[in-house]
Amino acid sequence: MRRILIADDHAIVRRGLKEIILEAFPSAEITEVADAEDLINKVVKEVWDIVLSDLSMPGRSGLEALQQIKIHAPKLPVLILSVYPEDQYAIRVLKAGASGYLNKDMAPEELVNAIHKVLSGRKYITPSIAEKLATNIDLNTQGPAHARLSDREFEVLKLLAAGKSISDIASSLFLSSTTVSTYRARILAKMNLKTNADLTQYSLENNLI
Template sequence: MPIKILIADDHALLRQGIKNVLALEADFCVVGEAIDGEDAIEQAKNLQPDIVLLDINMPKMNGLEVTREIRARLPRMRVVILTIHDDENYVFEVVRSGAAGYLLKDVEPSMLVQAIRLINEGQSFIYPTLTRSLFDEISRRDEVVSMLDKRKEERLTYREIEVLKLVGEGMSNIEIADKLYLSQKTVKNHLTNIFRKISVGDRTQAVLYAIKNKIVVIE
C-alpha cells in the first residue's frame, strides 16, 4: 500500500515543488492539497491520508491549531510540520501539539523522503540541527517548573510564570500572545490571575516581583 500524503501550504509553487519530489517515490501517493488551515482539517477528514505535510503559517488556522485538531479527531494520522522557522520555541510547541516531525523548508529532498518513511512507521523526526535546541528548551522549561515547585504557596501555574517572565522582559500583550501562541484575551486573563496571586496592581509591580524572586534576571 502506498503512503498517502496530504500537502497543506498556502503557496501553490511550494506545494507543486513538494509534489514533484514525492512523485519520484513509487511508494508515495499525494492524495490532496490544502490552501489554508480549515481546508487542511476538512481534507484530512475526507481523504484520510497517512501523513499530513503542514506549513506552520497559514490563513484561517495556523499549523499548531491544525495539528491539535487533527490529533484530537484523527489520532492515527501523522502530522509533519514543514516550515522556515528554526526557533526552539517553535520546535517545542510543535512537539507539544502532537506533531510527529519538524522539518525546515530548505531540507534536502532525500531527507524529506526519509522522514516521511520513518514517521509513517511510527517514529518521530526532527531536523538534525534543531535537536540540540529542543533539548535546551526542554531543560529551560524544566528549570521554570523547578522554580514553580519552590513557590507552591504562590500557586502560579507554569504558563503564568512564563507570562510573568515575558512581562519582565518588556514584552507587550501582543508580543506575549505571538510568542506563546495564545490569544490576547488569554494573555490578559493570565495577567489578571497573576496580579491577584502575587498581590500587585499593575505590570510595573509585577516586574519588580519577578526580579525580586529571580523569575527575571537583570544582566
C-alpha cells in the same frame, strides 16, 4: 499506494513538495489544500497515510490544525514545515502530537528521509531538537518566559513584537480586536513585561523575530 495530504497557502511550495514526494513515491496519491480549515475537513472526511502541513496559514495556524487532527485521527502522522527556526516551534509542535518538524530550507533528501521515518511509525527529530527535549522536559516550569505562553499567545507575541497593531493582528488571525487585546494582556502578565516595546526587546534578545 500512499495517500498524502499537503497543506500550504503558497501554490509554488505545494508544487515543489509534490514533485519531491512523487520522485521518491511515484505511486503516491497526493492532494493539496491551501488553508487549515480545508486541511481539517479533509482529515475528518478521508483516510490518509501522512499529512505535511505548513505552520503559518490564513485563519487557523498549522499548530491549531494539528491539535484538531489529533482529536479526529490521533494516529495519523503529521510533519510540520515552517520558515521558523527549530528553537521557536519544534518542541511546541512535537508536544502537540506532530511526528516531526522541518525547516523549509531543508534539502529534498531530508524531507524524503523524514517521510520514510514517520511512515514507519517513528518520530523525525533532529539532534538539536533531541537536545532541547532532553533539557526542557516541562516547558511550563522550565525554560524562557515565552515558553509559558499558549500556542496562540506565542503567535500574538511574535506579531506584537514585529510592530503589528491590534487591528492588523486581529485581521490576520481572524480574531476580534478585543480578543487580541486580551491575549496581549495575558502575554504581558505571564512574561512580567509592561509594554509592546518590552515585548520587542525580549523577542530580539531571544531570536524570536
